[in-house]
Amino acid sequence: xxxxxxxxxxxxxxxxxxxxxxxxxxxxxxxxxxxxxxxxxxxxxxxxxxxxxxxxxxxxxxxxxxxxxxxxxxxxxxxxxxxxxxxxxxxxxxxxxxxxxxxxxxxxxxx
Amino acid sequence: xxxxxxxxxxxxxxxxxxxxxxxxxxxxxxxxxxxxxxxxxxxxxxxxxxxxxxxxxxxxxxxxxxxxxxxxxxxxxxxxxxxxxxxxxxxxxxxxxxxxxxxxxxxxxxxx
Numbered sequence: 001x002x003x004x005x006x007x008x009x010x011x012x013x014x015x016x017x018x019x020x021x022x023x024x025x026x027x028x029x030x031x032x033x034x035x036x037x038x039x040x041x042x043x044x045x046x047x048x049x050x051x052x053x054x055x056x057x058x059x060x061x062x063x064x065x066x067x068x069x070x071x072x073x074x075x076x077x078x079x080x081x082x083x084x085x086x087x088x089x090x091x092x093x094x095x096x097x098x099x100x101x102x103x104x105x106x107x108x109x110x111x
Numbered sequence: 112x113x114x115x116x117x118x119x120x121x122x123x124x125x126x127x128x129x130x131x132x133x134x135x136x137x138x139x140x141x142x143x144x145x146x147x148x149x150x151x152x153x154x155x156x157x158x159x160x161x162x163x164x165x166x167x168x169x170x171x172x173x174x175x176x177x178x179x180x181x182x183x184x185x186x187x188x189x190x191x192x193x194x195x196x197x198x199x200x201x202x203x204x205x206x207x208x209x210x211x212x213x214x215x216x217x218x219x220x221x222x223x
Contacts, residue, residue: 004153036214043115043202043214044154089153098167099144099212101154 003027004092006102014110019077021105023090026071031094035064035075038087038104047088048075080109113137115205115215123221124193132188132218136205144212145178145188147199154202160186193222 005024013019021035031052036044050057050064050073057064063076077084087104116135124130136143145157156170160180171177175193180186190197200219204212 006153032210034212036212041216043117043204043216044212045214046211049211091154098156098159098170099154100156101146103151103153 002103003030004090004100004102006088006090006105008105009103010106010108012108012110013080015082016079019075019080019084019107019109021075021077021088021090021107023073023075023102024071025073025092025100027092027094027100028071029095030092030100032092033064033066033073034091034099035062036089036091036101037084038089044089052094077107080107082109082111085109115203115213117201117203117215117218119218120216121219121221123223125223126195127192129189129191130193130220132190132201132220134186134188134203134205134215136184136186136203137207137213138184140205140207140213141183142206143180143186144204144206145186146202146204148202148217149199157188157201190220193220195222198222 034049035047037047038044048062048064066073087106089104091099091101093099118133141162143160146154158178159167175191178188200217202217204214
């Protein structure tokens with residue numbers, strides 16, 4: 001049972017445009033959400049997080065939005081750059097649950 | 112070093128052999144996770160160490176898998192009698208006091 005779902009395995013975006021990566025979760029106990037970025041042959045690196053008391057967190061070009069009623073979060077990257085091309089994982093934790101990761105979305109930013 | 116290191120980076124082994132994977136976490140981080148990522152899958156939780164508490168082994172897929180953390184620092188993940196379905200990238204992450212995970216580069220295990 002996939003508690004954290006990233007339904008789009010891949011996404012292509014033109015350089016300079018907005019990239020929107022989506023993530024859905026099923027467990028209402030989750031109260032902390034994170035996005036990680038992974039380049040080939042490297043481990044994931046932390047990008048941005050949000051706790052359930054907020055609905056938006058911004059860090060430079062990266063903004064994470066949380067819609068608790070829909071159990072949905074999204075990562076917006078604007079403007080997208082070729083160096084943003086990577087696999088993006090969302091993760092959630094809360095209650096007694098450890099970090100649960102989605103299956104990832106491969107973002108390709110086209111120059 | 113400044114980051115999490117893992118060794119070996121790649122391991123090819125024959126079915127039925129035992130393998131040992133090593134993780135050196137960031138100094139001072141008291142918590143450590145092991146995950147694995149099979150082809151096309153997300154990161155699958157394996158085991159969690161927190162300080163001197165008993166580890167949470169609930170993610171280990173079978174009794175062929177075990178892990179230990181010596182002296183609250185280096186951790187080893189051992190897979191006995193490897194099977195082809197064990198082929199994956201094994202990642203460890205150490206956890207900062209702010210609860211951020213810092214991942215190592217992973218060990219790519221291939222079981223022939």
